[in-house]
Amino acid sequence: MTFNDNFLRACRKEPVDHVPVWYMRQAGRYQPEYRKVREKYSLMEICELPEVCAEVTLLPVRQLNTDAAILFSDIMIPVKAMGIDVDIKGGYGPVIANPIKEAADVQRLRDLDPEADLPKTMDTIRILHRELNVPLIGFAGAPFTLASYMIEGGPSKNYYKTKQMMYAAPEVWNALMDKLGDMIITYMKAQVKAGAQAVQIFDSWIGSLSPSDYRRYVFPTMKKIFEALKGIGAPTIYFGINTGELLSVWKELPVDVIGVDWRVPLDSARARVGSDFALQGNLDPALLLAPWDVIERNAKEILDMGMAQPGYIFNLGHGVFPEVKGETLQKLTEFVHQYSSSKLKR
Numbered sequence: 001m002t003f004n005d006n007f008l009r010a011c012r013k014e015p016v017d018h019v020p021v022w023y024m025r026q027a028g029r030y031q032p033e034y035r036k037v038r039e040k041y042s043l044m045e046i047c048e049l050p051e052v053c054a055e056v057t058l059l060p061v062r063q064l065n066t067d068a069a070i071l072f073s074d075i076m077i078p079v080k081a082m083g084i085d086v087d088i089k090g091g092y093g094p095v096i097a098n099p100i101k102e103a104a105d106v107q108r109l110r111d112l113d114p115e116a117d118l119p120k121t122m123d124t125i126r127i128l129h130r131e132l133n134v135p136l137i138g139f140a141g142a143p144f145t146l147a148s149y150m151i152e153g154g155p156s157k158n159y160y161k162t163k164q165m166m167y168a169a170p171e172v173w174n175a176l177m178d179k180l181g182d183m184i185i186t187y188m189k190a191q192v193k194a195g196a197q198a199v200q201i202f203d204s205w206i207g208s209l210s211p212s213d214y215r216r217y218v219f220p221t222m223k224k225i226f227e228a229l230k231g232i233g234a235p236t237i238y239f240g241i242n243t244g245e246l247l248s249v250w251k252e253l254p255v256d257v258i259g260v261d262w263r264v265p266l267d268s269a270r271a272r273v274g275s276d277f278a279l280q281g282n283l284d285p286a287l288l289l290a291p292w293d294v295i296e297r298n299a300k301e302i303l304d305m306g307m308a309q310p311g312y313i314f315n316l317g318h319g320v321f322p323e324v325k326g327e328t329l330q331k332l333t334e335f336v337h338q339y340s341s342s343k344l345k346r
């Protein structure tokens with residue numbers, strides 16, 4: 001089978017045959033096959049079994065005909081390897097037994113050696129590189145989002161403890177950002193070396209910061225990360241939720257693709273970041289539970305805006321819910337492919 005590189009071409013703002021599409025959380029509980037695997041293994045156990053992990057990664061690509069695969073893993077897996085005691089509770093999120101409180105906790109964090117610490121993840125990537133006829137997206141959590149779990153001890157509404165460290169102990173915060181930044185650079189380079197062809201940095205909870213706090217406490221680390229990843233030969237994607245006001249700062253980052261949530265129309269996002277970046281997004285995941293005509297109307301509107309310039313990847317504004325039907329995603333993928341290819345031919 002020929003290799004479908006539409007996703008990589010869109011990341012580089014090159015011409016495409018159709019708008020490429022993939023879905024955040026395309027592998028997950030909405031799939032009966034995934035639930036079946038989960039009856040036998042926990043999420044962490046799946047990540048330790050390369051054959052099973054590769055199969056779970058491949059399943060949505062085959063079922064939905066997406067233009068990219070995303071490695072099945074979790075943002076907390078490398079954090080565990082750094083010495084943080086993490087468990088991941090489905091439907092809730094990561095739970096940490098030994099949250100970070102002070103400088104000594106940060107100093108204790110180990111540097112990540114991906115091949116030695118996460119050999120099963122690397123093996124999974126090597127299997128997928130052989131099996132896939134679409135690009136594999138590797139990923140990591142971004143420093144702020146990872147730090148929020150490591151400091152709060154689990155999911156949070158207000159990030160009080162995280163911000164407390166930022167404001168009251170900036171030297172501890174900066175040391176944590178440095179450690180996480182270095183981990184992410186090392187991990188992304190290793191994933192690309194093993195066969196990942198693009199990398200996405202998930203900063204899901206970054207929208208809780210004001211632009212000025214983002215600039216002061218997070219931006220330097222993000223800049224360092226994307227500068228270090230510039231030459232690795234794989235496009236980089238930066239995604240977060242509630243980032244409308246942060247886009248004016250993000251536009252200074254040397255990243256290739258900006259992931260947009262559903263609150264910011266793609267034409268506004270373009271106006272805010274300029275035309276240097278490819279864009280990815282941004283159907284409200286809640287729409288996947290709406291009647292088909294409503295989904296189609298919204299998808300069309302998004303496609304018309306996205307396709308106004310080269311460099312556009314269709315996705316959701318956040319991950320697929322467990323309540324969504326696989327057939328809906330299948331139909332949506334087909335619609336995006338057909339609508340965009342007919343528009344491109346004209």
Ligand SMILES: Cc1c2[nH]c(c1CCC(=O)O)Cc1[nH]c(c(CCC(=O)O)c1C)Cc1[nH]c(c(CCC(=O)O)c1C)Cc1[nH]c(c(C)c1CCC(=O)O)C2
Binds near residue numbers: 023026038
């Ligand atoms: C914040 C975050 C986490 N993990 C991740 C993020 C960033 C993206 C986002 O904002 O969604 C990233 C992630 N987590 C998972 C993937 C790979 C799967 C894929 O995208 O197809 C990816 C890319 C598996 C997972 N990670 C998790 C599941 C679901 C639960 C399970 O199978 O037990 C999956 C498939 C658990 C998890 N892990 C996390 C949470 C908050 C949860 C609970 C939410 C839920 O249950 O839906 C932390």
